[in-house]
Amino acid sequence: MNAIVISAFWGILMMLGGVVFKNKYHPKYLAITGVIVLIALNLLEFFTGPLIELPVFDMLKTSSFGLHFNTIAFTATLFILLLNGKEFKELGLHVSEYFGLIFFALIGVAIATSYNTLLLLLLGIELMVVPLYFLTGINYGNLKNSEASLKFFLTGAFFSAVIIMGITLIYGGNQLGSFYINFIALGKTDVNPLIMAGMILMLVGMAFKVSAAPFHFWAPDVYDGTPSVISSFLSTIMQTAAFVAFFRLFKTTFGQIQHEWQLLIIILIVASLLIGNITSVFQQSVKRMLAYSAIAHMGFLLMGILPSTDLATEGVILYIAAYTLATLGMYGVIGRMQDYTLEGFNGLGKKAPRLAFFTTIFLLSLTGIPLTAGFLGKFYILLQVATLEGMEWLILLSVLNIVLAAVYYFRIIRAMYFRPVTDEERGDVKGIPLLIFGIIALLTVLLGIMPDILTSWIYY
Amino acid sequence: MLGNYYTFPELLIWVPLVMGLVTLFIRNSGGAKLVSLFSTFITLGVSIIALNYSDPAKASEFWNYNNVSYYWLRYLGASFTLGLNGPGFLFTFLTTLVFVLTLLISGRQEYEKPNIFYGLLLFWQAAIMGVFTALDALVLFFFWTLALLIPFFLMGKWGDSWKFGFALRYFIYLFTGAVLLLAAILFLYPATVPVITDSVHSFTITALYSSPFSIRVQVWAFGLMTLAFLPLIPVFPFHTWFPGAVVRSPYPVAMIVSALLVTMGAFAFVRWGIPLLPVGFAKFQKVLIILALISVVYSGFIALVQDDLKRLAAWASIAHIGLAVLGIFLGNADGLKGGIFELFNHGIVVTALWMVVYIIEDITGERRISSLGGLYRKAPFLTIFSLLIFLGFTGTPMTGSFHAGWMVFTGMSGDWWLLIPAGAGVLVMLLFMLNMLSKVFFGSMSEAVMSARKMSLLQTIALVVIVVAIVGLGVYPDFVTKLLEIPVANMLKGIGG
Secondary structure (H helix, E strand, O other): OHHHHHHHHHHHHHHHHHHHOOOOHHHHHHHHHHHHHHHHHHHHHHHHOOOOOOOOOOOEOOOHHHHHHHHHHHHHHHHHHHHOHHHHHOOOOOHHHHHHHHHHHHHHHHHHOOEOEHHHHHHHHHHHHHHHHHHHOOOOOOHHHHHHHHHHHHHHHHHHHHHHHHHHHHHHHOOOOOOEHHHHOOOOOOOOHHHHHHHHHHHHHHHHHOOOOOOOOHHHHHHHHOOHHHHHHHHHHHHHHHHHHHHHHHHHOOHHHHHHHHHHHHHHHHHHHHHHHHHHHOOOEHHHHHHHHHHHHHHHHHHOOOOOOHHHHHHHHHHHHHHHHHHHHHHHHHHHOOOOEOHHHOOHHHHOHHHHHHHHHHHHHHHOOOOOHHHHHHHHHHHHHHOOOOOHHHHHHHHHHHHHHHHHHHHHHHHHHOOOOOOOOOOOOOOHHHHHHHHHHHHHHHHHHOOHHHHHHHHO | OHHHHOOHHHHHHHHHHHHHHHHHOOOOHHHHHHHHHHHHHHHHHHHHHHHHOOOHHHOOOOHHHHEEEEEOOHHHOOEEEEEOOHHHHHHHHHHHHHHHHHHHHOOOOOOOOHHHHHHHHHHHHHHHHHHHHEOEHHHHHHHHHHHHHHHHHHHHHHOOOOOOOHHHHHHHHHHHHHHHHHHHHHHHHHHOOOOOOOOOOOOEHHHHHHOOOOHHHHHHHHHHHHHHHOOOOOOOOOOOHHHHHHHHOOHHHHHHHHHHHHHHHHHHHHHHHHHHOHHHHHHHHHHHHHHHHHHHHHHHHHHHOOOEHHHHHHHHHHHHHHHHHHHHHHOOHHHHHHHHHHHHHHHHHHHHHHHHHHHHHHHHOOOEHHHOOOHHHHOHHHHHHHHHHHHHHHOOOOOHHHHHHHHHHHHOOOOHHHHHHHHHHHHHHHHHHHHHHHHHHOOOOOHHHHOOOOOOHHHHHHHHHHHHHHHHHHHOOHHHHHHHHHHHHHHHHOOOO
8 A cells, every 4th residue: 555655646746856857867866765764654554554554345455465566666666776777877858757767667566566456456457557558659750669568568558458348247246246356265165157257358468467477569679678777677567567467356356266277277387388489489688588588588477376375475575586687687788788689798707707797696596496486486386286187297397397498598608608709808707786786686696595684575 | 422422424424525615615726626626535534434333243233323313304204314334435435536646637637717617526426425314205305406507507507518418418318317316206205104193194214114015016117217217327238428528527536437336326326226116126137138248248349449538438438337237236145245345446447547548648638549659768657556456457467356246256156148248248348458568558659658747746646546546445345345244135135236
């Protein structure tokens, strides 16, 4: 609740600030202050309860899981703002608006993690993506960028309509005639064709928002076309927040009828893992490769929906944290490269040893090598899937997908350390970005050894 | 005493880890070498002291010295459990010895960024130690993957050539095995009974040993473990990564890969595969024995026609370890004891073989057999020691391999269909060794040999140490066998190993 109010307030503040600020850097400082306040108040709500009680008629319901996720998402936003100093300079006149839009997207994140009715779910998702439609097109002189924005907007709007259709059918199909997810919570007996159709439509719409295959076609073009700051925001915070909404929907409303949707989710998982990983192997641009691998990561996360144990929830949180940290770190690295194809990484270990070292840690985490958070995230989820009946083949498939992921992630490591330098341009990371890269890498390793410092809070 | 405050398995992991971190900050080549050598000597000291506490009859008395367990991911049922017993003592000792010898012998070589090279070597030692001491399946997987990951960097960065991408191929090949090991662990997990009360299931080896696995789980898990371990050993037909990878690696890495990394794969069968899943093992036993036999004979013949000494050492290594795993796969008391003994021997004689190859290349600058010859006139000392080492390799009496080979062959007695190919394999081994010996050391002097320089003092010391070890094991095989009696008996009774 705090987060929603504060980010709305700060978003408006940023908008108005655009009139006042003459210096280009001041909006950035204000935005960073805003995110820090946001994190602090969100933590305050986590420990003591909300500052302001709004009359929301129980349409929003905060849970420790949702607030926990908010903290991760807001911290990730802070990291993105601090990591990408240079990119903001290229935004031109619209610096304040840019930050304002990020805050509006964060309202959407906070709503998507605490909705209690299907309408608020829709509102959260839309509030999250509509500012992002603008943000993807922020660099409007660039054709590729405009293409990405338009593609994202058109497909996104279409699938939002699909979600609305699904909500309508579910509203019509349940006996109570309610939007509240607790009331709709379906028993094993009361499934009817309307509900089933609504559920499938919602599944499709949400699968699009998390960019799970086969609804992934927008993702690579959009992530590739936008500046890497926005790509990192899209592929970490937006995707994982949409996933949390997905997760909550299927755990509460459709929790009782898992046998009905399990197969559909498994199809999504298998398709995402295979399409994401196999396509990534053939990419030459590292940015595009990250976009495809994001699809595969979503496949792994979706696996966390199958088992309904607390440990699976822990695994989901851990995976989200690991994926977010490593991915935004990688986009931070890409933002620093002139040439972000695989050749561009040649000899980075010599040119910029610190940057190469951090990249290695992020890539190891994304692959899922022990001692990094990425491994334990995968491990928690796989372990809970292993306790289900008849899932042996899925486990085999997913561990073999880890190998596929290793193929393309390790190619970057090989390029950085084993191949000779192609151009002599040096430029290592220093200053605040170095500190942030260091913190991200440290957190990645720390969570790979002691995941409890993060996961135990979902029981708070 | 030492063990009152720290347990041996902890020390064996922490010392190389901490010293590796220290080494990373020493930019000076000589300093990095000295610190890493010092570290390996400390670990060697620790493992020698640990051997004093290895008496299996007093295992319960020394329990606190050799076992340690920390809470770690306890709600999953894992714990950071390490322990030394029978074969564990042997192979940790072997690891420390091989690392000392490797660093001694390659002392003259200069590497780019020595601090990182030697630091990674020490981290690698810690990871290998972890595999030999892990008593928890998750800990095993952790160290297993790290032990495979570190040589990826060592091979790729300091290897002969980057063009072939062999380091990546090596890693992908073995990482596939590692994730299959993970899958096997995940299959076993739901069927385990917990030891720690906080969790529903458990990863600790005691829980795994005492859990009743259904036949289906056993077959699946053992099959996956086999696919994980066989490539590392390497057994035909999963050996294809091995010669290419070790030939292009720098010598220290090649030595450690062919002496220790492969031993890790076979050790995993002894500690985890066979005692854990006896029914699964019984189903696969025939296939495994046949693969091991093919491995011995096939790679022996390939070694026969090699011109590159490094390649010859690689194929010889496959042939030799084939004999060791053959003994293990026999599954009876003699076979197991002989196999584990042969595995220990493998570490020593293969290190010795690599040392000879390295010294030859170091002093002559040449490693093709066709351009070597008459080396005995330049290096008589090396010739005598090489002869002893080659005899030790092929299992001549008075060397450790003889006792081990004897036990393995006793284990096969009665099965003529095993004895004939295995005997042929040993003969081929003798043949390629003699072939190499006659062509490299005798005959007319080649140009490369004429300009050969002298061996360094450290290399001489290392040769003396390894020959003493080879002969020592031949004279006093009880050093190994007394440690193996109880674990092997337990394995056969089906109550762990």
